[in-house]
Amino acid sequence: MRRIAVGAAILFAFSLGGEALLRPLGFASGGPLLGFFALSLLLRSGKLPLALVEDAANLGVRHLAYPIVGVTAGAVFEGDALADAGPGFAAAIVAGTLAVLLFVALVAKRLAR
Amino acid sequence: MNVASILWPTVATALYVGAAVTRSKHRLPPLLVAAAVLAAGLLVLQADRETYRAAIRPFAWLLGPQVVALAVPLERERRRGGVPPESLPLLAGSALVGVLATLGTLRAFHAGKVVERTIAPRAATSALSIPTASALGGSPSLAALAVALSGLGVAVVGPWVLTRLGTRSPLARGLALGSAGHLAATASAYEESAETGAAASYALVVHGVLTTAVVWLLRACAVL
Numbered sequence: 027m028r029r030i031a032v033g034a035a036i037l038f039a040f041s042l043g044g045e046a047l048l049r050p051l052g053f054a055s056g057g058p059l060l061g062f063f064a065l066s067l068l069l070r071s072g073k074l075p076l077a078l079v080e081d082a083a084n085l086g087v088r089h090l091a092y093p094i095v096g097v098t099a100g101a102v103f104e105g106d107a108l109a110d111a112g113p114g115f116a117a118a119i120v121a122g123t124l125a126v127l128l129f130v131a132l133v134a135k136r137l138a139r
Numbered sequence: 140m141n142v143a144s145i146l147w148p149t150v151a152t153a154l155y156v157g158a159a160v161t162r163s164k165h166r167l168p169p170l171l172v173a174a175a176v177l178a179a180g181l182l183v184l185q186a187d188r189e190t191y192r193a194a195i196r197p198f199a200w201l202l203g204p205q206v207v208a209l210a211v212p213l214e215r216e217r218r219r220g221g222v223p224p225e226s227l228p229l230l231a232g233s234a235l236v237g238v239l240a241t242l243g244t245l246r247a248f249h250a251g252k253v254v255e256r257t258i259a260p261r262a263a264t265s266a267l268s269i270p271t272a273s274a275l276g277g278s279p280s281l282a283a284l285a286v287a288l289s290g291l292g293v294a295v296v297g298p299w300v301l302t303r304l305g306t307r308s309p310l311a312r313g314l315a316l317g318s319a320g321h322l323a324a325t326a327s328a329y330e331e332s333a334e335t336g337a338a339a340s341y342a343l344v345v346h347g348v349l350t351t352a353v354v355w356l357l358r359a360c361a362v363l
Contacts, residue, residue, distance in 0.1 A: 086208035090205055092152075111257075112248060126346075131306045135308065
């Protein structure tokens with residue numbers, strides 16, 4: 027339990043640190059990604075032991091979907107916005123998603139051979 | 140503090156835990172079950188939209204550390220030699236394909252600039268696409284909906300589509316699920332195997348960054 031708490035504190039610190047660095051530069055997004063890259067570099071160089079964050083990260087990764095339950099259910103409130111956006115909205119989501127899924131699956135399948 | 144600010148997060152948590160614990164019985168992604176039941180509850184109880192949004196806002200704080208946490212399985216996978224270097228150009232290509240397919244379809248439907256700016260970054264994970272859509276002048280709520288719909292769609296039907304395509308390699312399945320379906324599909328990928336999940340995590344992050352870069356590039360070229 028203590029290892030999870032320590033690991034979670036480190037993960038939060040990297041996320042908040044990334045946001046604190048990027049916000050003054052005018053970037054509205056990407057703080058957690060900066061934290062991700064910083065943690066990756068430290069783990070890769072061995073300056074931060076993997077064991078220190080592993081338990082907390084495993085828990086977070088196992089339940090990646092948990093924080094988006096609320097926002098996903100909240101889509102029921104977007105009926106009007108959806109109607110305004112028109113059928114192009116749904117068609118673009120389907121086309122864009124399928125294009126990526128098929129492109130990556132077929133090319134990666136060839137690479138895997 | 141009103142009742143809703145405690146009620147909705149508690150209900151969302153209870154539904155997610157319940158759906159995850161009973162997964163072996165219903166075999167559906169916990170996100171799908173929990174979100175569907177919660178959405179039905181919101182409609183039946185005629186919940187207030189702004190009160191609900193304020194109540195679930197604390198969940199967003201967890202997204203950042205979870206994105207950071209993806210570094211751990213990736214590092215484990217790197218030490219194992221799991222994700223080959225060819226994956227990077229593949230994901231660069233997929234980011235371009237995803238944005239262009241989305242924009243092309245929107246233009247065919249004459250959807251307008253605001254919708255284009257809202258949905259163009261959709262192929263990146265919500266931690267990136269929602270602020271990007273907002274910064275471009277799009278609608279953050281519609282961006283959230285677009286990410287949720289594509290993520291859920293891939294989480295539910297993605298594994299089936301990949302099996303039908305004959306894509307059995309855990310690496311290929313993980314890369315496809317993570318790049319097309321964000322966090323929701325990455326969660327599904329981890330349920331297949333640790334190797335599939337690690338590849339999906341890698342794709343989620345790399346594809347997300349590259350998609351955001353493509354969108355800003357198109358904006359700089361006045362295409363968006």
